[in-house]
Amino acid sequence: MKPFDIVIVGGGGAGLYAAMEAMKTNPGLNIAVLSKIYPNRSHTSAAQGGANAALANKAKDDTVEMHIFDTIKGSDYLADQDAVEVLCSEAPKIIRELDNMGTPWSRMDDKTIAQRPFGGAGRPRCCYCADKTGHTILQTLYEQCLRKGVIFFNEYFALDLSVDGSRSRGLIAMNIKTGKIEAFPAKTVIFATGGYAKMYWNRSSNAAGNTGDGQAITYRAGIPLKDMEFVQFHPTGLRKSGLLVTEGARGEGGYLTNALGERFMSRYAPEKMELGPRDLVSRSLETEILEGRGFDSPAGKYLHLDLRHLGADIIKSRLPQIREMCMYFEGVDPIDDPVPVRPTAHYSMGGIDTDNLGRTVMQGVYAAGECGCVSVHGANRLGGNSLLDILVFGRIAGRAAAEECQKFNPTSIPxxxxxxxxxxxxxxxxxxxxxxxxxxxxxxxxxxxxxxxxxxxxxxxxxxxxxxxxxxxxxxxxxxxxxxxxxxxxxxxxxxxxxxxxxxxxxxxxxxxxxxxxxxxxxRTDFPTRNDEKWHKHTIYTMEGGHPKIGYKPVTMGRYELQERTY
Amino acid sequence: MSDSTIQHHEESRDVTFRVHRFNPQVDSKPYFDDYTIRLEKGITVLRAINYIKEHVDSSLTFRAFCQAGICGSCAMRINNMSKLACTTQVWDELDKAREPGVIKVEPLRNLPHIKDLVVEMDPLVGKMQKYSNWVDSKMPEEQWGKKEFLVSEEEFLAYDKATDCILCASCVSECTILRAHKEYVSPAVLLKSYRMNVDSRDAMHDQRLAGLVQDHGVWDCTHCYRCQETCVKNIPIMDAIHGIREDAYASRGSKDTSGARHAEAFMDDIEKKGKLVEATLPIRTNGVVWTLKNLLPMAVKMVIKRRTPPPPPLVKASKGIDALRKEFKEMTSHVGKDHEKKSGE
Missing domain, CATH: 1.20.58.100 (Fumarate reductase/succinate dehydrogenase flavoprotein-like, C-terminal domain)
Structure with a gap:
């Protein structure tokens, strides 16, 4: 196969944005997107709630600074502060850019992009399209890639990096439709294959294919992973399937209640209540269940997400997909009955260790989105920051690869x-x-x-x-x-x-x-407090003899000093 | 028998999945495999066939990804209707089964077959490209990201429902025109085209519309409503198709294709007589030459069998034609108005 300048593995939000940006940076490059599913099927489509950006459309006093602080605090101070600054300051631009290319953002009366409150955020800054935000962003990006004539290799399964010493020669992949193993020699490879939380299988909200392919391939090729122990549990997975009810449901005003009928979040986050950050809310649900205040059923213990007081109109207009899912998978109409929920593995904060341009330690290999770890989410991601992450860092990685590939010699795979x-x-x-x-x-x-x-x-x-x-x-x-x-x-x-x-x-x-x-x-129940002296650092994993060897990396600090994290 | 045993019987039972199998590498033609498994009530078809793959026959091949009804991967024909396996309850399908306890599972139609329940999606992607299914922004690309468009509630609602489409291709599979002509634009692509054309941020409305009125385009639809009945997201696809037609008729008239002329001939007849003047319909749609060349033999046969439609002078206006004309005028008036409004903006 003809050598490529850039091969992008994964056709979700990060991969597609990378492709568009790379073409924009240098239209003469030979770029391919390779995906194990049709790109429009990617798991980006399942993101319901929205993407954060301090547009200040809804709360006029919102600022990028506040977004930065909320994100760092939300990360329990493990995020790299320079990376968070990039994420939040690029946010308004990227949301407007999506609007300019056709994303159907919900609107406010003044015709500007609507914003809703989200967990761990000081202001309502989550931009959304009803509860189908990820789906509509993914469609928009796919449409624009078709417009630009991006070359897609759909239904190709990435197998291995071909490595020559400290640099990559490209990718080896299988054409799923023929079973043929094919070489994709490339000056640069961008991994954007999504997260690894599906390893929790039935206790995960993820798509069947969120199996960490990119992370596993790079890990085996000698590229370090970072902060892998941080897996986010989303508080409100449906009891039977683990499928997700968006945080937007609480953003719109939904209550969490236990078997005693209490809004139990008052015990754990008296100020933010249901809109505490995800780690805290998930622990609260789990504690309620462990302490016997949950409901019991053959499909396991659970709690209630009560939306009834929002009324049929709000539920139908702002949470239509959620209503459908509750009916399909739980047989419950949230207009009439509370929804049975329990925490479910949802998001992987860890991933391939990259710098702020998406570069890994190996020349020519990049990673972006949930697949990579810059890190902007640290020990806990805020709702609405993952769509933002894939867009911002997908674009940055695309641009970086397009600029850097010119310096690299063409390669071939033996x-x-x-x-x-x-x-x-x-x-x-x-x-x-x-x-x-x-x-x-x-x-x-x-x-x-x-x-x-x-x-x-x-x-x-x-x-x-x-x-x-x-x-x-x-x-x-x-x-x-x-x-x-x-x-x-x-x-x-x-x-x-x-x-x-x-x-x-x-x-x-x-x-x-x-x-x-x-x-x-x-x-850790045996180490219940944060220990900054010993553990304010990233964990780094390299494969040795088939098993992980753990090292460490300092956290990049900035304006914000370590503080206790309360909500 | 106590109440609890009755309930127990209802909650779990043997179900047979009659699955379409075909592996082009080894099979000369498709066949069906029966898999009978014991299932509990509340399980979806996708979970059932996943169970079969994991525990009974690992070679059974289908696509599935999000399992939550949003990615569109697992569309297949279940009991002769295209739908998502992940949002379809086995117990609901048992009620519809022709043979008791047997659920038939087949691949989507109207797309090339690859293996078992997997079909080729590339033709659909190709049509999305052919009909420019993207917003071609009014804003030059260099300006992107600097400011947002202002979009009113009304403008937003024009495309909101259409953006629910997950391209699962269920409508494509059930489309009766595609059965006859694989080149037909297809309902999903018409829906997407409509969504782009009504978007106030889009700049290529006229060009996209010019493509849609060509052969195999919007005028080929026969209003069977199968697509709309099938849509897993309950999108009113026919409203989109009618929307494109009204738009095309208002801005381009009826000259584009025989489909458009056919529609116009219908409209004329209904307005004038309240019924069709069938004898001249082919001439008005396709012209004299085409009609003589293609329909003369049939006309002769019709004369022999004495089945010819009445000649035009004998088609008298229906009773109550005045009331009908009034209603007709009212029904058609909004087309012109919509168009004026659009071009006035």
Whole structure:
């Protein structure tokens, strides 16, 4: 295949923005976007609530400074302050840019972009389109990429980076429709494959494919990961499916109540109540359940999200998709009944370690969005900052790659690497005396992570989790792929995704064990307070002998000193 | 039998999924596989076929991603209707099953087949490109990000519902025109085209419309309403199609295609007589030459079988034509008004 200047892996918000920006920066470049699904299916579409930007349309006194402070405080001071500054100061521009290219933002009476309150934010600064914000942003970006003639390789599964010493030669991927392994020699590769929270499987709100492919590929290629132990649990997953009810539901005024009928958030965040930051609200729900104030059902314990007082009109106009989901998946119409909810794994703060331009330690390799870790979310992400993150840093990475690729020589990928990969994949299909089913392993992985590396963590449980993950990795060696065909082999794909999740699960658990403090989403019952002296630093993971080796990196500070975090 | 056992029986039962199978690498033609599994009430079709893949037959192939009805990956035909597997309850489908306890699952129609329940989506993407399904901003790209457009509630509502479309292609699969002509623009692309054309921020309305009125475009729709009935997001797709037609008629008249002339001939007849003057309909739609060349043999056969429509002078105006004309005038008046309003802005 003809060598590329830029290959972007992933067609969600970050990948598509990177592609557009790279083309804008230098229209002469040979750019390709490769995605394992059609880009318009990407998980960006599931983001319901919105994107934060201090447009000051709703609260006239809102400022970028306040957005920066809220984000740093929300991160429990683990975010790099220079990166947060980039995120928040670019925000108004990027929201307007999306408006200029057709995103159907909801509007206020004065015809400007509407904004709603969101958790952990001092002002209503979350821009939205009803509760389909991510969906409409993704559609807009995909439409604009089609307009610009971006070259897409749809339904290609990324397998490996081809590495030559300290630089990348490009990507090896499988064409899902033919099963053929193909080389994508490229001067630069941008990973934008989304998060890894699906490793919690049935206790996750994520799409089936959010398996951390980009993180796993780069980790195996020797690129460090960062802050992997920080996984955000969203407070309001639907009881049965774990699917998400947007924070916008609370932003519009929804209540959380327990079996005693109390608005229990008054115990945990008397000021912000339901609109506390996600880590705190999730812990509050979990505590209510653990202390016996939850409801009981065959599908597990749960609490109530009560929207009834908002009235049918608000629910229908501002939360239509949520209403539909509650009816489809729980059989509950939020106009008439409270919605049964429990916390669900939702977002990965950790990811590929990058600088503020999305660069990794390896020449020519970039990462952006949930796949990367700049870090702007630190130990806990604020609602409305993830869409913003993918847009801002997707664009920055696209521009950086477009500028830097000119300095790099063209590359080629040795044929032998393809043959080797082919052989490796074929070996999954060999009959084995004793074999394992990937489905069972996947479920067990999610279960052990949920039980042992979930919202509340402690040393003995995490150790148990690590042991179980190790044993799952051993059993994975016996997994057999029964579909031996080449064409659209989803059996093989799901096995490869499981491998990625197993590798990353080890880093999540290892980080959770080593970080002996409680910060943001990471709560150690045996170390219940934040320990800035010892732990105000990022964890860095490199693969050694197939397992994670942990190192550290200082947090970039700025204007804001460490403070206790209360709401 | 106690109440609790009755309830127990209702809550869980054996269900057979009759699934369309075809792997072009090994099969010469498609066939059906039956999978019978025990399921609990409340489970979706997607979770059921996921269970089959994980526990019974790993080679069963389908697309699925978000599992929450927003990504559009898992559209398939379930009991002869295209819909999302992830938002479809097994128990609802059992009520609709032709054979008791058997749910039929097939790939979408009108798109090239790849394997089992997977179809090729590229033709749809190609049509989105062909019909410029994007906002071509009134603002030059160098200016982007500096200020937002002001959009009124009314302008927003014009495209709001259409932006619900998740491109699942269920409407494409059920479209009766696509069954006959794969080149037909397709309902999803018409919906998206409409959404772009009514967007006050868009600058290429006329050019997009000029593409939509060509052959295989908006005039080919036969108003069967299948797309709208099928839409998993309950989008009034036919309103969008009518919207494009009204827009096209108002700004371009009826000269574009035979479809447009056909529509106009209908309108004329209804206005004048309250019924169709069928004998001259082909001439007014496609011209004398085409009619003689293509319909003369059929006309001869009709004469022999004495099934010819009455000659035009014999088609008298219906009773109550005056009242009808009044209503007709009222119904058609908004088309012109809408158009004036748009061009006046």
């Amino acid at each position: 044929e032998g690497e393809l043959a080797e990969k082919e052989h490796e994949l074929r070996s999954f299909m060999q009959p084995k005396g004793h074999y394992e089913r990937y489905g069972a392993l996947r479920e067990e992985l999610g279960h052990t992570l949920g039980m042992n590396v979930g919202i509340f963590r402690e040393a003995s449980k995490i150790k148990l989790g690590i042991k179980e993950i190790e044993s799952l990795k051993e059993r994975f060696e016996h997994v057999r792929v029964f579909d031996t065909g080449d064409i659209y082999n989803t059996n093989l794909l799901q096995v490869l995704e499981l491998k990625n999740m197993l590798d990353l699960a080890e880093t999540v658990a290892a980080g959770a064990l080593v970080r002996e403090e409680s910060r943001g989403s990471h709560t």
